[in-house]
Amino acid sequence: MKQVAIGIDIGGTNTIFGIVDKNGDFISRGSIKTETHPDHTIFMSTLCEAVKKMINESEAGFEVVGIGVGAPNGNYYNGTIEFAPNLNFKGVVPVVDFIKGKFDFEVVVLTNDANAAAMGEMIYGGAKGMRDFIMITLGTGVGSGIVVNGEMVYGHDGFAGELGHVIAVPEGRKCGCGRKGCLETYTSANGIKRTVFELLANTIEHSELRNISYNELSSKMIDEAAKRGDIIAKEAFDYTGKILGEKLADAIAHTSPEAIFLFGGLAQAGNVIFEPTKRYMENSLLNIYKNKVKLLPSELPPGDAAILGASALVWSEEENIQHL
C-alpha cells in the first residue's frame, strides 16, 4: 500500500495541512483559521477533527505513516509550541501529545517552521542527497534550519538554528526580540523596508519609493522598483545582500555547508538579491571556504513548502526509527 505523510503548518493567521506521498505529490489538502482560536485546546480539537475529515474523505488505498507539524517556536524534543509571539495562544502548547491522543500513528513530530522547510528541501527539494546545508527563510522574519551529517541540528534544547538573531550590526536596529542589530532587522521583508527608509532619509536620489508610506510599502514593491532601475531600490537590495552575505560567511565558518538555500519572499526577487549576497559572501569568506559553497534558491514550491516541510519530518523520523 502506498505510504503517505500528513504535514501540518501552523501559522499566525491560518493553519494548512495536506496528505503527501514520498515524491512530494499532494493527495489532499485542507485548512482552518488559527487566529479565531485564542484557546489552544479548542484549536487543537478543531485541527484534529479537520485532519480526520480530510483523511476520511480522501480516496482509500494509502497508509498514513505519521503526522509532521511545523510551527513558530516549535520544540522538537518536547513536541510543544513554546511562547510563540505570533500566535494567539500563550504559554506552552503540547501539540504532539494532543495529536497522539487523537490518532494512532507511529510517528508524530513537530519542529519550528524553518527547520521544517530545511527538512522539506532535503527530502523533496534541492538538498536531496546533501549531508551538510543551511536553509535560510527570508520572510516577515528570518529563520534558518541547519543540517549537519545528514541530521537536523536541534541543539541540546531543541532551539538551535536561530540565524535571524545573530548580531549583524552591533548596536544596530531595534529588533522584536528586544535586542539590537539582529540579522532579521536587515534581511527580512520588513528589514529591506527599513533599509529603503534609511536610504530615503540619507540620500537625495530621486526614487519612485518616495511616494509610498512605510505601511504601504512591501518588499515586492521594492523588488519591482529595482527591476525598473530605481536607484534606491537597487541600493536597498545591495545593502541587504551585503549584510546577509557577511553573516552567511560567518555561518559557513561554523558548519561549512555544501550549500545555502534561500527561501521566502525576498529570495523570490531572484538575481537582484542573489547576486549581491553571493558577491559579499565570497568577499567575506576565509580563504579555505572560497568558491566552494553554493548559494541556491529553494526548489520547494512557495505555496506548498510549509506543508511539504512538515510532512518531510515524518519520513526523516521514520528513517531514524528504522535505524535504531
Place this chain on the structure above:
Amino acid sequence: MKQVAIGIDIGGTNTIFGIVDKNGDFISRGSIKTETHPDHTIFMSTLCEAVKKMINESEAGFEVVGIGVGAPNGNYYNGTIEFAPNLNFKGVVPVVDFIKGKFDFEVVVLTNDANAAAMGEMIYGGAKGMRDFIMITLGTGVGSGIVVNGEMVYGHDGFAGELGHVIAVPEGRKCGCGRKGCLETYTSANGIKRTVFELLANTIEHSELRNISYNELSSKMIDEAAKRGDIIAKEAFDYTGKILGEKLADAIAHTSPEAIFLFGGLAQAGNVIFEPTKRYMENSLLNIYKNKVKLLPSELPPGDAAILGASALVWSEEENIQHL
C-alpha cells in the same frame, strides 16, 4: 588484552606523541622536532620510526587500536595537512596514507588540533556524555571544535568550526588570514596584547604594562598584572570577554550547545576571563538561550591535551566503525 591508542600532535616546533589507554592514562611518550624537517617525506619517516620505537620499548601487554593525529589545517576527510601556514612543509601532506603504509592498524585518523581537543574533552574530559557542545581554544590563535548530536562537525569539506575567523569587529584589526576583525585578533594570546596596547594608547591610566615592549609582553604577564589590580590589564580582560562573549552568543544561535569549554593559555587565567565572558555572553543571548548554556574550563591537563585529543580520535572512530 588492554586496548590503547596512539595520539600524535604535530606542532610548528615539536611533534609529540604518546600511548594512551581508554581512561586517558599515559603508558609511554615521545617527541621529535618538526621545524628541522622542511621535507615532509623525511619528517613523516622520522615520525613513524620514532613511534615504532616507542611501541617496541613499551612493556608488552596491550593492543594498539590505532593512531590519531592532530595537526594545524588537518583535514579529516582527506587525511591530509593542507597548506598549514605555521608548518615548514608546504602544500598537501598525505599524513594518513603515509602512516597506513608503515603500520597495520585498523584506525588511522587525522583532524585539526582544535577538533582533536574537542574530541579529547568528549572522551576524557568535562564533555563526557554531552551530545552538543563547543570547544574554544584560546592560544596563539583561536580554534574551535563543534560537536552536534554526539558527532564532530566536519562540514562538507572537513574544514568546519573555524570560529577564530568569524568577524568580531567589522573593519577591525588586521588578521593573519588576510581579512579584518576576526575573533582571533581580539581573543587570542596575541589579541589581548593588541588590546593592551590599544588601551595604553587611548587612556592615561597608570599601568605597570607601560614598561614592557610589545615583543616582551605575554598574556601571562597581563594575567598577573590584572591579578595585582592593574587597571589596564583588568580592562583588557574585560574587553576580551566582551568580544568573546558576544561571538559565543552568536555561536549558540547556530548549534545551541549544552556547554562551551574554554581551553588554552587565556582560559587558564580563570575568573578574570570567565567572569566577563559569561556576563557579556548572557547579556547578548536571545531570550530562549539565556541561563542555559554552561561556560566551563576544559578539564584536560594543558600539557597532555594535544596528545589526549589526538588519541581520542581513535576511540571515536572505532565506535563509528562498530556502528556501521
